[in-house]
Amino acid sequence: MRTNFIKAIGLALLIGLLMPAGMLLANESSPTSGLTSTNANWYDVEQASNLLSTMQILANNARNALGPIQVNETDMAWQYQALRLNRARNNVNRMGDALLRLDEMSSKLEPWQQRLIGRITPQVHELAYQLDAAIHRLNKYQSKNHLALTQYPQNINHFYTNANQMANAIGTVTRYVHAEEKMAALHKINSAKTRS
Numbered sequence: 001m002r003t004n005f006i007k008a009i010g011l012a013l014l015i016g017l018l019m020p021a022g023m024l025l026a027n028e029s030s031p032t033s034g035l036t037s038t039n040a041n042w043y044d045v046e047q048a049s050n051l052l053s054t055m056q057i058l059a060n061n062a063r064n065a066l067g068p069i070q071v072n073e074t075d076m077a078w079q080y081q082a083l084r085l086n087r088a089r090n091n092v093n094r095m096g097d098a099l100l101r102l103d104e105m106s107s108k109l110e111p112w113q114q115r116l117i118g119r120i121t122p123q124v125h126e127l128a129y130q131l132d133a134a135i136h137r138l139n140k141y142q143s144k145n146h147l148a149l150t151q152y153p154q155n156i157n158h159f160y161t162n163a164n165q166m167a168n169a170i171g172t173v174t175r176y177v178h179a180e181e182k183m184a185a186l187h188k189i190n191s192a193k194t195r196s
Helices: 002-028 042-072 078-104 111-140 144-148 152-195
Strands: none
Touching (some): 111 152
């Protein structure tokens, strides 16, 4: 009987010692911001961040490829315009490939990445649509006079605007997330210093 009593006291002391440590660890965790998830896979999160950065670069490259056409509209030779459209198409195709990879891993990503992918997906589709329409019109009407009367200038302007918005959205969200991560790290360091 005395042995059971000693075991019970030992167990009570052990629980008493472990309880404050558990409370300390619970207080040390950073406040939830809706940016992180317990379901996220670290490797996929890093891969997705790299793909999103690549998509931002590709959107900027696609926009820059059509920049001269957007400014000068139809004053350039159709061959030069075709070259610029082809450069933009290569960038859009690479964005599509990246988007497929992001979609495959979306269930293993952070919530902010999932939301950003949902936001840029229609933009990539719109870029492809506007670019296909512009290429079709350039192939059909290679004359400057005919192109000016079609939707070609509007296709180029919409493409340019959407590529710019997409690149800015990716940049803004990733900068915000990095700032939030730094704030959480500083909060954790400050909390540790306050306890000591």
